[in-house]
Amino acid sequence: MKKTIDLLIVGGGIAGLWTLAKATDAGFRCLLVEKDALGAGQTVASQGIIHGGLKFALGGKITKATEQIRQMPSIWQQHLNGELSPSLNQTTILSKAHYFVPSSGIDSQLVSFLGSKLAAGFTTKVDIHNLSNDYQRITQKPSLYQLHEWVLDVPSLLTNFKQRYGHLMVKHHFSDDHLIATDNGYVYQLDDLALNTRFVLQAAGTGNDSSVFNSTKKQLRPLHMVMVKGQLPKVFAHFIASGSKPLMTVTSHPLDDETVWYIGGELAESGNKLSSLEQKQKAADWLTKSIPEIHWQQMPMATFRIDRAEAKQLNLFRPDDVFIHNQQGVITGFPTKLAFAPRFADKVLELLKIEKTDKKPQTSENVRNNIQLPEVTIAPTPWESAKWSPLDSNPPN
Ligand SMILES: Cc1cc2nc3c(=O)[nH]c(=O)nc-3n(C[C@H](O)[C@H](O)[C@H](O)COP(=O)(O)OP(=O)(O)OC[C@H]3O[C@@H](n4cnc5c(N)ncnc54)[C@H](O)[C@@H]3O)c2cc1C
16 A cells, blocks of 8 residues: 655654644645654653753853743743644643742852843742742742743643644654655655655654664763652752752652652753662752751652753753754754754754645645554653652651
């Protein structure tokens, strides 16, 4: 059996999903293949923060990264409000703000930076009494700097794409052994179906390995995330000291009747060589320094390892922007951040439009029809599949 489409998308993370939505809306015939579940790579492991850039300017200057990402929160908000397609109005918004929480030894330079003109427009100073009591449980400071960055519940974000575009997705492990170049694109052998496609988009994160794409252009940055659960305050906070990165970036997520603190930042980046037990111990030490009132040693904890997949940079630096590479119709890309997904999809669409054949794109059909492959589900979050244990499993009475 044969079928003809315009774009075969490999990977059901945020990059593949957003591109599927935009390309389908623009009239391209698309099919997305995902080997595990939607979001199964970095997307569902992300903290769901729609960054606006200031976090990346903590060193004291606005960089290229800050400029590029600055527009993202307002674009996302229009999608989340259902004003732009893809509508993301089924998404649970966990918080409409994130806060900088200075540690006690913080240098005055950073505090004055946060109050400076440079940071103006990114932050507002908020009296702690105007925030929920939860914030008074984590700091003695009379006021906090607020970032206007929304934090999303990622599984509910993915649900929007599945509901609207699920008929264009199948569970399948892409392999370029099954991809053959033709005069006007590629044929991909999908079980007993020969799929003719003009373009292939590799949005497979760590799986961007096709021989067409030179895999030396990929870098992996390992993270060792920490999770703590219990009756914790529901806060969204960057704990900052004097460095250019937050010590700990905390997002709060509901799990049964408890709250999970999912912790990234410097703790996760510097902890990649530690064992899980060592990483938990380090987290407990750092948390105790910031919030001594909570008995961290007695809280159930878990750790989670994941690689960030990005375009290769010198010295493993963090890339500034999305990355797209087109080689004869095989497009390989890294959004670099969840927040960059709209920009990533727009850039892929520019390529499709430039390289499009003279044929007018047709309205989306149910491409999955007649393909005997399973539906894709939504991946569980790291805290749903975690193995929990407190550091101190025999707490004193
Ligand atoms: C711990 C962590 C926290 C983060 N927090 C944030 C944040 O708060 N804000 C932010 O903006 N960014 C954040 N990021 C970055 C963000 O998550 C990523 O940039 C983004 O999710 C990457 O999306 P993606 O679609 O390119 O890749 P992925 O989400 O990794 O998706 C790739 C998909 O491709 C599939 N796949 C792989 N190989 C194949 C194959 N051969 N065939 C079929 N399917 C395949 C995988 O199963 C996976 O589902 C975070 C990242 C990490 C790791």
